[in-house]
Amino acid sequence: MQMSNYMKNTYRYGIIATLIAMALMLGIPAVMCTIYGMWPEWSLIASVAGPLMALFVPTALAEQLSMIPIGGTTCYLNSILGNVMNIKFPCYLSAIATVDATPGTEEADVMGMIAVTVSGMVSMITVVLGVILLAPLKPILQTESVAIATNYILPALYGSMGISAFISRGAGSKYKAPRKPLIAITSLIIVYAFNFLVMPIAGKEGYAMLIMLGVTLLIAYAYYKSGIVKLEKKD
Numbered sequence: 001m002q003m004s005n006y007m008k009n010t011y012r013y014g015i016i017a018t019l020i021a022m023a024l025m026l027g028i029p030a031v032m033c034t035i036y037g038m039w040p041e042w043s044l045i046a047s048v049a050g051p052l053m054a055l056f057v058p059t060a061l062a063e064q065l066s067m068i069p070i071g072g073t074t075c076y077l078n079s080i081l082g083n084v085m086n087i088k089f090p091c092y093l094s095a096i097a098t099v100d101a102t103p104g105t106e107e108a109d110v111m112g113m114i115a116v117t118v119s120g121m122v123s124m125i126t127v128v129l130g131v132i133l134l135a136p137l138k139p140i141l142q143t144e145s146v147a148i149a150t151n152y153i154l155p156a157l158y159g160s161m162g163i164s165a166f167i168s169r170g171a172g173s174k175y176k177a178p179r180k181p182l183i184a185i186t187s188l189i190i191v192y193a194f195n196f197l198v199m200p201i202a203g204k205e206g207y208a209m210l211i212m213l214g215v216t217l218l219i220a221y222a223y224y225k226s227g228i229v230k231l232e233k234k235d
Contacts, residue, residue, distance in 0.1 A: 004106060007073065010113070014076030021080045062209035070103040074112040081120040086157055091119040175231045183223060187216045 033039045067089060068075050074092055078084045095115035101108040140146060166184040169176050191212065195201050201208045223229040 010073040091115040
């Protein structure tokens with residue numbers, strides 16, 4: 001199957017944009033440190049970066065392994081803009097669900113790219129408005145009621161994302177799997193059982209995500225082979 005011009009250009013420009021973004025992110029601090037002669041000692045960098053890398057590298061690796069097969073070319077833009085799992089990826093899933101597109105197809109890539117781009121533009125506009133209105137709204141933002149409300153924003157966001165993923169019965173544009181939520185429920189039971197009965201996973205979320213990727217695939221394969229989860233054609 002020959003790749004379309006859209007896909008070829010997307011891969012090409014995606015790689016170029018990623019390299020430019022990496023050069024800017026790493027180059028600007030390097031230039032500033034060189035100009036002002038304030039390079040830190042490598043031993044200090046290692047002592048600070050080591051624990052952070054141990055925490056975030058497995059998380060980032062797990063995100064990429066789980067997102068790239070689904071997100072396709074939108075992952076270039078996701079990695080540059082950030083806020084992937086809490087904003088960009090849900091926008092992508094919502095967009096392809098709206099048009100009933102199958103992840104991994106060109107249609108899903110096009111719709112997902114539009115959704116992620118618009119999401120990035122909205123995020124930048126929101127940041128600009130936040131910077132402009134930060135001083136006038138400071139008395140309101142520092143009130144006790146707002147402080148309490150902000151503690152529930154992320155749990156509410158991830159809760160709604162989790163519920164929509166757990167109850168989904170879709171399996172592409174042509175098939176559905178009525179019992180697919182059983183896979184997510186089984187994975188959740190394993191995670192909660194390990195967390196409360198074996199050892200807490202706080203601080204080890206990245207490693208837990210990597211392990212559960214494989215475990216969930218095995219659960220899905222076992223349920224499919226045993227006939228517990230079956231694919232049915234959509235009406």
